[in-house]
Amino acid sequence: NAGVTQTPKFQVLKTGQSMTLQCAQDMNHNSMYWYRQDPGMGLRLIYYSASEGTTDKGEVPNGYNVSRLNKREFSLRLESAAPSQTSVYFCATGTGQGGETQYFGPGTRLLVL
């Protein structure tokens, strides 16, 4: 079992470029999450999906869109990247709706120039 996988591991973008971060899980969990982690800021929730077909905004959704393609996959899209979106992005899964253990992917390091 791979658990939670993320692609790509690293990415460098120029301001204004777009890209999609992919996340897949084989844990059969209902909930999936996207976080960003910046130095000294902790993890901040961007978007989450409580179940297939539903998505909701988290704390910092501006500049991002998400798609819950099926139970396994949850993608995060940056339509027009900005330097402020330079961060480490983590995808996570969980069995419930926030009060449960979360399992994280290895992260995507994004640099926007």
Add this chain to the structure above:
Amino acid sequence: RKEVEQDPGPFNVPEGATVAFNCTYSNSASQSFFWYRQDCRKEPKLLMSVYSSGNEDGRFTAQLNRASQYISLLIRDSKLSDSATYLCVVPPGYSSASKIIFGSGTRLSIRP
């Protein structure tokens, strides 16, 4: 008051020492709490969960003080491999993931 607050550290202690750090939270409705461990440039991983007054797992003890709204993590007989950042996580106390709050973490460094 911040919703979840941790002393950022770093805590620098010798191998074999006992170290403890706290996490304060503001949402009195929260029912469950978690400590995650994050190694440098890695993803967070669950260390312990705390649902009532406390939890113990080997050298690690997590305690909850609802009256003062803090949870603590105690590490006994610390090992070099305990060096990491420890994140406190406070779910909202109701079924909504939008308010999960991660603390910014406490850095722990164990020296030989």
